[in-house]
Each structure stands twice: as C-alpha cells, then as structure tokens.
Amino acid sequence: xxxxxxxxxxxxxxxxxxxxxxxxxxxxxxxxxxxxxxxxxxxxxxxxxxxxxxxxxxxxxxxxxxxxxxxxxxxxxxxxxxxxxxxxxxxxxxxxxxxxxxxxxxxxxxxxxxxxxxxxxxxxxxxxxxxxxxxxxxxxxxxxxxxxxxxxxxxxxxxxxxxxxxxxxxxxxxxxxxxxxxxxxxxxxxxxxxxxxxxxxxxxxxxxxxxxxxxxxxxxxxxxxxxxxxxxxxxxxxxxxxxxxxxxxxxxxxxxxxxxxxxxxxxxxxxxxxxxxxxxxxxxxxxxxxxxxxxxxxxxxxxxxxxxxxxxxxxxxxxxxxxxxxxxxxxxxxxxxxxxxxxxxxxxxxxxxxxxxxxxxxx
Amino acid sequence: xxxxxxxxxxxxxxxxxxxxxxxxxxxxxxxxxxxxxxxxxxxxxxxxxxxxxxxxxxxxxxxxxxxxxxxxxxxxxxxxxxxxxxxxxxxxxxxxxxxxxxxxxxxxxxxxxxxxxxxxxxxxxxxxxxxxxxxxxxxxxxxxxxxxxxxxxxxxxxxxxxxxxxxxxxxxxxxxxxxxxxxxxxxxxxxxxxxxxxxxxxxxxxxxxxxxxxxxxxxxxxxxxxxxxxxxxxxxxxxxxxxxxxxxxxxxxxxxxxxxxxxxxxxxxxxxxxxxxxxxxxxxxxxxxxxxxxxxxxxxxxxxxxxxxxxxxxxxxxxxxxxxxxxxxxxxxxxxxxxxxxxxxxxxxxxxxxxxxxxxxxxxxxxxxxxxxxxxxxxxxxxxxxxxxxxxxxxxxxxxxxxxxxxxxxxxxxxxxxxxxxxxxxxxxxxxxxxxxxxxxxxxxxxxxxxxxxxxxxxxxxxxxxxxxxxxxxxxxxxxxxxxxxxxxxxxxxxxxxxxxxxxxxxxxxxxxxxxxxxxxxxxxxxxxxxxxxxxxxxxxxxxx
Numbered sequence: 063x064x065x066x067x068x069x070x071x072x073x074x075x076x077x078x079x080x081x082x083x084x085x086x087x088x089x090x091x092x093x094x095x096x097x098x099x100x101x102x103x104x105x106x107x108x109x110x111x112x113x114x115x116x117x118x119x120x121x122x123x124x125x126x127x128x129x130x131x132x133x134x135x136x137x138x139x140x141x142x143x144x145x146x147x148x149x150x151x152x153x154x155x156x157x158x159x160x161x162x163x164x165x166x167x168x169x170x171x172x173x174x175x176x177x178x179x180x181x182x183x184x185x186x187x188x189x190x191x192x193x194x195x196x197x198x199x200x201x202x203x204x205x206x207x208x209x210x211x212x213x214x215x216x217x218x219x220x221x222x223x224x225x226x227x228x229x230x231x232x233x234x235x236x237x238x239x240x241x242x243x244x245x246x247x248x249x250x251x252x253x254x255x256x257x258x259x260x261x262x263x264x265x266x267x268x269x270x271x272x273x274x275x276x277x278x279x280x281x282x283x284x285x286x287x288x289x290x291x292x293x294x295x296x297x298x299x300x301x302x303x304x305x306x307x308x309x310x311x312x313x314x315x316x317x318x319x320x321x322x323x324x325x326x327x328x329x330x331x332x333x334x335x336x337x338x339x340x341x342x343x344x345x346x347x348x349x350x351x352x353x354x355x356x357x358x359x360x361x362x363x364x365x366x367x368x369x370x371x372x373x374x375x376x377x378x379x380x381x382x383x384x385x386x387x388x389x390x391x392x393x394x395x396x397x398x399x400x401x402x403x404x405x406x407x408x409x410x411x412x413x414x415x416x417x418x419x420x421x422x423x424x425x
Numbered sequence: 426x427x428x429x430x431x432x433x434x435x436x437x438x439x440x441x442x443x444x445x446x447x448x449x450x451x452x453x454x455x456x457x458x459x460x461x462x463x464x465x466x467x468x469x470x471x472x473x474x475x476x477x478x479x480x481x482x483x484x485x486x487x488x489x490x491x492x493x494x495x496x497x498x499x500x501x502x503x504x505x506x507x508x509x510x511x512x513x514x515x516x517x518x519x520x521x522x523x524x525x526x527x528x529x530x531x532x533x534x535x536x537x538x539x540x541x542x543x544x545x546x547x548x549x550x551x552x553x554x555x556x557x558x559x560x561x562x563x564x565x566x567x568x569x570x571x572x573x574x575x576x577x578x579x580x581x582x583x584x585x586x587x588x589x590x591x592x593x594x595x596x597x598x599x600x601x602x603x604x605x606x607x608x609x610x611x612x613x614x615x616x617x618x619x620x621x622x623x624x625x626x627x628x629x630x631x632x633x634x635x636x637x638x639x640x641x642x643x644x645x646x647x648x649x650x651x652x653x654x655x656x657x658x659x660x661x662x663x664x665x666x667x668x669x670x671x672x673x674x675x676x677x678x679x680x681x682x683x684x685x686x687x688x689x690x691x692x693x694x695x696x697x698x699x700x701x702x703x704x705x706x707x708x709x710x711x712x713x714x715x716x717x718x719x720x721x722x723x724x725x726x727x728x729x730x731x732x733x734x735x736x737x738x739x740x741x742x743x744x745x746x747x748x749x750x751x752x753x754x755x756x757x758x759x760x761x762x763x764x765x766x767x768x769x770x771x772x773x774x775x776x777x778x779x780x781x782x783x784x785x786x787x788x789x790x791x792x793x794x795x796x797x798x799x800x801x802x803x804x805x806x807x808x809x810x811x812x813x814x815x816x817x818x819x820x821x822x823x824x825x826x827x828x829x830x831x832x833x834x835x836x837x838x839x840x841x842x843x844x845x846x847x848x849x850x851x852x853x854x855x856x857x858x859x860x861x862x863x864x865x866x867x868x869x870x871x872x873x874x875x876x877x878x879x880x881x882x883x884x885x886x887x888x889x890x891x892x893x894x895x896x897x898x899x900x901x902x903x904x905x906x907x908x909x910x911x912x913x914x915x916x917x918x919x920x921x922x923x924x925x926x927x928x929x930x931x932x933x934x935x936x937x938x939x940x941x942x943x944x945x946x947x948x949x950x951x952x953x954x955x956x957x958x959x960x961x962x963x964x965x966x967x968x969x970x
C-alpha cells in the first residue's frame with residue numbers, strides 16, 4: 063500500500079465516522095405531525111399499502127393523514143441504532159374508530175421482519191403514550207403504522223423520542239440480516255461475517271467471502287440491503303455491476319476490473335490504447351470532496367476523450383467521439399457510492415447524485 | 426360639594442353649648458344678620474361655585490321677607506378673616522346699644538364656604554374657629570341663629586352625645602323655644618355638603634331659601650319659623666341628595682333655647698309679590714326666573730295652599746305630575762299675589778326641560794370609560810389542553826386586558842354600560858422537524874352590563890358590582906412552517922362579572938376593577954372551546970359629561 067493510498071484510506075475512514083445519521087437532536091421520526099406534504103404525497107413517509115389523504119385535524123390549517131381503505135400502511139425507515147437509543151417513548155394523537163384495527167410496528171434493521179407490533183386503541187383524538195424498550199443491538203428501525211378494517215383512522219401526531227423510563231428488556235433479535243454489522247458469523251442469519259471493503263475494519267453479515275462461496279457461475283460482490291445498513295458481500299451474476307458502481311472484485315464488474323472500490327475501465331497508472339493515462343475523474347468535486355468518496359472509477363483519460371469507440375464511459379467527455387450512450391442516469395449516493403433513485407434511498411444526510419450514464423459505451 | 430370641615434361643626438357645637446341668652450325674639454326685637462359667602466378654597470381645596478351667590482340670596486330673603494332691615498344685614502363675599510371680625514365687632518356695637526336701651530335683639534349668622542379642622546378657609550387665609558366662636562358668643566344678642574353650609578357641619582351632634590343626624594326628627598326640634606342659640610348645619614358629621622349645577626346653589630341653602638319663601642309654612646300662618654324651615658330643608662335636601670353620586674345629606678339642628686313661641690325667620694305673607702299654589706294642586710314644581718333660567722324654588726306641592734314669596738318679575742314654572750309635565754309662564758307684579766293655573770299651560774316633554782334643570786338626577790349621566798390592566802391567572806382548559814396534545818407549547822403572550830366603553834347612569838344605584846374589551850389572548854408554538862409552527866389568538870367581547878353601585882362611608886368612594894352579557898369575537902392565526910397563515914374569525918356569546926371601587930372627582934373618576942369574562946368564541950374542529958382567560962385586574966378612568 064503506497065502513501066497516497068494510505069492517505070485516502072484515512073480520509074475514507076474519517077468520512078465513515080462522520081457520516082450523517084441520527085444525531086440525537088432531531089426528532090426520531092420526521093414529519094411527525096404529518097404537516098409536510100410533497101404535492102399529494104406525504105413527505106418522509108412511505109405509503110406501503112392503500113392510500114392516504116390530507117385532512118384537517120383540530121384546525122383547518124393543521125393537517126393530519128387519513129389512512130384510507132381496509133389495509134393501509136405507512137412507514138418510515140430511520141437510521142438510528144442501539145448506540146443512540148435504548149428506550150423510545152411514543153406519543154400518538156389520532157382519531158381511531160372502533161371498527162379499525164391499528165398497530166404500530168417496528169422492524170429493526172428494516173429487513174421486512176416485524177419485530178414489535180403494538181396495538182393502538184380506539185381514540186377520539188386523545189393522546190396515547192407508549193414506552194418501548196429497544197433490543198440490545200440493532201441498526202435502523204422501520205416504523206410502520208398499519209391499519210386494517212373499515213373504521214376511519216386519522217393520524218395527527220406520532221412523536222417519538224428517547225426516554226430513560228423503560229422497564230424491562232427489549233425484544234431479542236436472534237439473528238442479524240445481510241448488511242448488519244457483526245463480529246462473527248454466529249450473529250448472522252447467513253452465518254457469514256465479512257469485512258465490507260478492502261482496507262475496512264467494519265464487517266457485516268454477508269453471503270460470501272469469495273466466488274467459491276457462491277453457487278457455480280455466480281460471483282461474490284458488493285450488495286446493499288437497505289439504506290440503514292452497510293454493504294455486504296453477496297452472490298450474484300458475474301459482471302452485474304457497470305462502470306462506476308461499487309465493487310469488491312473484478313468478477314462482479316461488467317468491465318472485469320474493480321479498482322478504487324468501483325468498477326473501472328482500466329487500472330490506475332496504466333496507459334490505454336488511445337494513449338491516454340488511466341486515472342480517476344474529478345468531476346464529482348474538489349480534491350477535498352473527492353477524498354471522501356468511497357468509490358470512483360478509473361477511466362482512460364476521463365473528461366478528456368481518452369476512451370475509444372466501444373470503450374465503457376460515463377459521460378460524453380470521456381469519449382474521443384464526444385458521445386457516450388447508455389441506459390439512463392447512473393445515480394449513486396454521494397460518498398457512500400451505493401445505487402439510489404432519490405435522496406431517501408441514501409443514508410441520512412447523503413444526497414443521491416448522477417455521476418454518468420448506466421452501462422455507457424463510447425460511440 | 427363643600428369639603429369636610431369637621432371643626433365647623435365643632436364650632437357650632439360649642440356655640441350651641443355656650444348659648445346663655447334669654448331675650449325674647451319676635452316683634453319689637455332688632456334683627457341683625459351677618460351673611461358670609463366665600464368661594465375660594467385653600468390649599469388642596471377646589472373653588473366653590475355658588476357659596477357667594479347663596480350668601481347673596483340669603484341676604485335678600487332676610488331683607489325682604491324677614492324682620493331684617495337692609496341696614497342691619499351685612500353681606501360679606503369672599504371676605505378676609507379681618508373683615509369678618511370687623512363685621513362682628515360692628516354688629517356687637519349695635520347689639521350692646523340695644524341692650525343698654527333694653528331692647529331685645531336677634532343675630533342671624535350665616536356662613537357658606539370652605540373650612541378645615543380648626544378654621545374657616547377663606548382662600549389663602551384662615552379664621553380660627555376658636556376666635557370666631559369667642560367673638561360670636563360675646564355678642565349680647567337675645568337670640569343667636571347660626572346657619573352653616575359646609576361639609577360635615579353637623580358633627581356637633583356627636584359632640585353633644587345626640588343620635589346621628591338620620592334619627593334627628595322633628596319631634597326633637599319641637600321643643601324649640603324663643604331665646605338662646607340655634608345652630609342649623611347643612612350636613613351631619615360624616616357627610617359632605619353638595620352643590621347642584623341644576624339648582625345653581627347648594628342643595629341645603631336652596632331648600633332653606635325655598636322654605637323661607639313660603640314653602641316651609643306648614644301651618645299656613647304666613648310665617649316661616651325656624652323649626653318649619655328646618656323640617657322643610659331637612660326633607661328636601663335629604664330627598665334630593667339621595668339621588669346624587671356623593672350620597673345623602675342630613676341637615677341638622679342643635680338648639681339651646683328657652684322661652685315660648687316660635688323663632689320666626691321670615692314672613693312671606695308680607696311679600697310684595699307672591700305665587701300662590703292652590704289647595705288642589707299636587708305636583709312637583711320647578712320655578713325659574715324666566716330671563717336667566719335660575720332656579721328659585723323646587724317644590725313638592727302637597728295638599729294645602731302654599732304661598733311662595735318671590736321678587737316681582739317673570740317666571741316659568743314646570744309643573745310635573747308623574748310623566749306628564751306642563752310649562753307655565755307667570756308674571757308676578759309688585760304687590761300682587763298670582764295663583765298658578767296649570768290648566769292652559771302647554772305640555773312639554775320631560776327631556777325638553779333637561780337643559781333648564783328638568784331631570785331630577787344631578788349626577789353625570791353619560792360617561793366614557795377606559796381601563797387597562799392585566800389578566801393575572803391564565804386559566805387552562807380543554808382547548809389549551811388539546812393544543813398540548815397536538816404538540817404545542819405555551820409561548821410568551823402579554824396578558825394585557827383593556828376595555829373602552831360608554832355608560833349611562835340611569836339612577837343613583839344603576840348604571841348601564843356597553844364596553845368593548847380584550848378578554849383573552851394566547852400564543853403557542855410547536856417545534857417541527859425543521860421549522861416552528863405558531864398559533865395565537867385574541868378574543869374581544871362587546872358586552873352590555875348592569876352595574877350596581879353603593880357609595881361607601883369614605884367620601885367619593887363608590888363600590889360597584891357588574892354583570893353583563895354580549896357577543897365575543899375571537900381572531901386566530903395559525904402559521905405552519907412557511908405555509909401561508911390561516912386566519913379565522915369565530916363568534917360566540919360573552920358574559921362578564923366584575924367588581925371594584927371608584928373614586929369620583931367632578932368629571933373624572935378612577936376605578937380599580939377585577940373581574941372574569943366568559944367568552945366561548947374560540948373553538949377547534951374537535952369541539953373544544955376556549956371559554957375565556959383568568960380574572961383580570963384593571964385600572965380605569967371614567968370621563969363624565
């Protein structure tokens with residue numbers, strides 16, 4: 063490992079440490095008063111089932127959300143962990159008719175498993191409070207309000223905050239999902255605990271250490287379970303990741319080269335057929351900002367037309383022809399580098415950025 | 426209103442107690458009068474309006490209707506102490522001459538004006554009461570009649586151990602005899618003496634003069650005696666002042682008289698012009714000089730013939746029976762007695778006579794009232810509790826209370842008030858994810874109130890209680906983050922209860938009020954109602970006109 067690479071790793075480690083997440087100051091739940099609406103969509107909340115509507119609560123100007131239909135669920139995945147919160151207090155103000163069955167569900171790790179389900183009694187706007195002890199270890203919680211039945215349900219407030227008033231232990235989570243941090247394979251449902259990245263000291267529950275752990279014809283590579291979990295090593299089709307996507311080994315990359323934690327067109331420092339030098343692009347930002355990025359691909363003369371016709375590319379400037387065709391935008395979370403479609407797909411505080419075109423090829 | 430002069434009453438008491446004369450008044454006695462009026466007050470005292478005028482009227486009546494030759498009546502207006510003492514000395518010389526000649530004599534001493542605890546207040550000067558008493562008592566008259574028109578001038582009743590003036594009945598006066606000292610005072614020891622804008626005189630002196638003009642001639646013998654004048658002045662002054670803001674005024678009479686026979690003050694039958702009120706006329710009469718509108722008599726005419734001795738001239742007489750009133754013009758030629766005949770007189774509306782003294786109510790009727798204060802205990806309720814449930818916390822809000830209104834005093838005890846008041850306000854905020862929500866409101870009430878008032882023993886201080894009802898309007902603003910604010914106006918009923926104290930000046934009064942308002946106008950969509958805030962305490966001013 064040369065000195066430059068070491069410096070980059072230190073910067074990357076620092077970036078990891080200071081990645082935005084739950085900081086203990088902001089509300090545990092965002093848009094807890096259901097007042098923020100992004101058009102007709104409830105901001106920060108995911109409508110998993112059914113439909114919702116914006117309705118007034120105590121005042122014509124103070125909105126709540128009505129859960130319409132007989133099976134409706136809204137959820138919010140929050141990047142909090144056991145190191146932040148060991149006890150949660152919920153204050154809920156809602157109109158819940160007798161004929162409606164409403165539960166507050168907690169899905170630790172956001173892996174689709176409902177770990178806690180708390181019935182919410184019928185209420186005529188009375189304030190209801192809960193104290194829920196948290197598990198000794200978890201990363202991220204998916205909060206879900208699930209309504210079943212025909213009765214009318216309007217949520218006005220669901221406020222959650224850290225508390226020290228819990229008595230008793232929280233639920234015990236027997237095994238951790240893919241992407242959850244781990245110390246050994248025994249903690250993982252997959253029985254495998256692997257470092258998330260070369261040079262990293264962080265390990266997560268994964269499926270493989272290398273291709274040999276996968277079924278024949280599959281390659282072990284970088285995968286992501288949810289935005290609140292780290293990446294993990296999983297099995298999949300060889301070459302499934304395009305130029306610019308995060309990688310662990312060349313087998314998972316369509317280019318066959320994994321360099322700088324990203325599927326690359328060439329190896330750094332080499333000279334390409336066009337005579338251009340293989341290097342990283344600086345189009346994502348300044349030097350200081352670039353240093354915090356986990357993954358940046360190596361390309362032949364990036365932004366300088368160093369790629370010949372048929373070579374992989376991200377932007378038109380990469381190609382000697384000035385034209386890079388692909389299958390739409392390649393969007394990744396800044397710094398983190400995981401694929402995304404919008405900011406909410408990224409860890410808290412990170413934006414989803416377009417860094418080029420997916421599967422681009424120079425014309 | 427005449428300011429308190431407790432010691433004037435003490436003077437009266439001392440004079441009454443010290444009287445030793447045994448002369449027999451009546452025909453043949455020389456009559457002297459010292460009549461004093463002084464409007465200016467001393468330090469801290471207002472200027473009286475009618476004291477000097479009252480003195481002039483008393484002097485006129487004594488000259489024309491009493492056995493007081495014009496040369497024997499000394500009228501002093503706004504005198505110095507030295508002038509009063511000099512007048513007493515001059516009369517003393519003549520009394521001594523009468524005594525040396527074996528003639529009986531009568532002295533009538535009248536004072537209208539300010540006084541303090543130990544002295545008459547004559548503008549910037551004072552005349553010690555001890556000095557005045559000594560000089561008067563040294564006069565060798567057979568009979569001394571002292572009339573004092575000043576505040577609390579009847580306190581001598583207490584000095585002599587008598588019952589309070591309210592119990593001072595005619596029977597106690599009926600023992601009056603014809604020699605010695607009699608002191609009539611305009612009010613009892615704890616009362617204020619009042620002037621009347623409408624009458625253009627003090628209440629007491631006005632009714633004393635009306636009595637002396639003939640209205641007090643109860644037995645119809647054509648003469649008005651001291652006890653008759655007293656009875657009339659007592660009744661009429663008490664009745665008139667019972668309707669004023671200051672309160673009732675009891676005329677008092679203390680005597681130390683010996684002998685038999687009434688003390689005759691005036692002889693209206695001898696007047697050169699008289700207004701005769703027939704036996705069948707039963708009404709309230711207001712007699713005014715036609716040219717000036719000056720009130721010369723306000724009379725409650727009952728059964729019997731009444732002769733009012735008046736200077737010759739033209740008069741207008743308002744004759745009122747209940748709600749019906751007629752206005753008569755009467756000309757009294759010199760040497761004639763004219764009988765009032767209300768029959769052909771035109772009917773007038775009572776309100777039309779108001780500017781000439783028609784209404785019987787002397788206190789200011791219309792007032793503007795303003796007050797400013799604070800609510801001193803904000804009361805939480807279901808409405809604010811719901812705000813808490815929805816995540817709102819109380820924010821700073823100035824708990825100001827203010828009110829502006831108008832009042833109409835319909836009687837001595839009752840005032841109608843219409844007022845616009847800010848009865849409630851509140852401010853709450855809620856910290857959201859990235860922004861703060863604000864909710865605030867203010868509630869105003871327009872109420873119509875009945876206010877019952879009770880004067881207290883302390884002069885000018887009135888206690889009151891009020892109950893009212895009306896409408897309330899609540900204006901609220903909800904600001905959710907950066908969204909446009911939502912403004913709402915809601916209406917409801919309002920009710921109020923209040924109590925307080927008022928300190929009354931002539932045209933301005935100061936009030937201290939506490940009360941509570943019920944104004945359930947602000948309501949949320951869940952049915953919770955803000956019923957009002959906590960009690961308020963406010964300082965106010967009332968401007969009367």
